[in-house]
Amino acid sequence: MLNYKQLYYFWNVARHGSITRAAERLHLTPQTISGQLAELERSLGADLFRRVGRRLDLTSAGKLALSHADEIFQIGNELEQSLRSGSAGGDLLFRVGIADAVPKSIAHRLLAPALDLPERVCLVCHEEKLDRLFGELAIHKLDLVIADRQLPSELGVRGYSHALGQSAVAFFGVPALAARYRPAFPASLDGAPMLLPGDRAAVQAPVARWLHDNRIHPQIVGKFDDTALMKAFGKAGAGVFPAPAILEEELRTQYGTEPIGLARDVVVRFYAISVERRLTHPAVVALRNAAQESMFGEAPAADGR
Structure with missing residues (x-):
């Protein structure tokens, strides 16, 4: 049976690019994480990383494992937030990062449809520089980032840019x-x-x-x-x-x-950037639909990575 603690350690190493940085983030020793990664690779019967100089690169098996791990921990995060919001009175928590270059009036018009959902929505907005917002998105502290540009591939953050208009x-x-x-x-x-x-x-x-x-x-x-x-x-x-x-x-x-x-x-x-290829959060879907259908008209291009 898959050891999810080991998978979580692998996920952090893959996202942070090294065992040392993942160990610092998780408050563990590098030796602990190295040992757990070795156990995970043995149980899966495949190498997940290859060492290139001082850098760890994902193997093809590692890329496949990371794709599934992203989905697993995203679902876990959604479950946690749903349970927390349920205990707080049933509000749907919607955490949004807004790039500081996006006009505030446009951000307001984009976000307003999320407050018209049948369920009550608790909107939490953070305005910040894009690179910091993308970092928060990568560790699932945000559900969405509203930006005036697509997610840059060189940042190494796994996410998807959904065109709003x-x-x-x-x-x-x-x-x-x-x-x-x-x-x-x-x-x-x-x-x-x-x-x-x-x-x-x-x-x-x-x-x-x-x-x-x-x-x-x-x-x-x-x-x-x-x-x-x-x-x-x-x-x-x-x-x-x-x-x-x-x-x-x-x-x-x-x-x-x-x-x-x-x-x-x-x-x-303008783009809605999320860790989901297919949007599922009700507030995000409402925002995207309203932007494309009324605020901007039809989106100019297909969603891109």
Whole structure:
């Protein structure tokens, strides 16, 4: 019979890339984990790792074992959370990480359908840098990460990027700036005071490329990792700024800004990133369906790894 403690040790070694790091995480000695891995390999009749220099690489059998271990411990985590939430009054716990580059208003609109489910949902949101969120997702501390980019393969985190939708990017400004720069857009933006997203935003590079391709050299007033802060400066008239075109109504009513023109070649995309290839969490399914059917329309591309 499979020893699940040994499988858990194997799972941690595979995820953390070494016996030493797994031992530190589990508060065990490396010798204990090495011994348990050897026992697991003997019971399975297959080598799960091969040593390449100082690195441990999974064998084909190890990759198969890791795939099943991911599913086993995900199911165990879901069982634990279901029992805990049941003892707390029946609320469905929904833990979401939100990349700091995702506009808060879009995050709110994406998450709102989860609160309309028949069962009560307890929503727990964390805003953080993407690499930290992906780490939390990998150890099942989060059910979902909402991001403006897909899960990078080089991080070594096992997960799946589910496309929610996309929006073209437009430039906005207070009425005086909009009236000044709307004529002859986009050439009129050359020399204009401009607020731009910071380097952590996936849209930063496409916007910079668009400006270069159109030979636009703005006066860059500031760069912002926090899009809400960028829009606050835009509201004060500090400069024009790019934002998803789907936020036009919000930017008019809350920030007093108007669209100047559409950068048709610049698109911002949003993803729900989970450890599940097939989404099963009711809140995640509700979020994905609402985004594709009403908020963005049909998703632009098939889900990707």
